[in-house]
Amino acid sequence: MRIGEAVALPYYLLLSRSITHAQRMSRILERAGITARFFRPPMGLTDRGCSYAVRVQPEYYPAAMDWLQNEQLLPMRVFYVNRDGTFNEVSFYQ
Secondary structure (H helix, E strand, C coil), X not given: CCCCCCCCCCEEEEEECCHHHXXXXXXXXXXXXXXXXXXXXXXXXXXXXXXXXXXXXXXXXXXXXHHHHHCCCCCCEEEEECCCCCEEEECCCC
């Protein structure tokens, strides 16, 4: 790696069915001390035009899912985004 070169860090994308769902997930996680920003997901991850995604760092993913399950606000789908930018869907229990 050269000096000044950007490093892509892996993260999880929690897909939501709407902006309201994403806002609620983000708010719950932020209150729990987990940084969770929401935004439009990359093309191809969803066939729903109104979907949004919440980004969570890998070290906080287990706690984030516990918080969301306790609040009965689980995402529709979850993807792990690798350093190279590829997406892998993650199975989780509902």
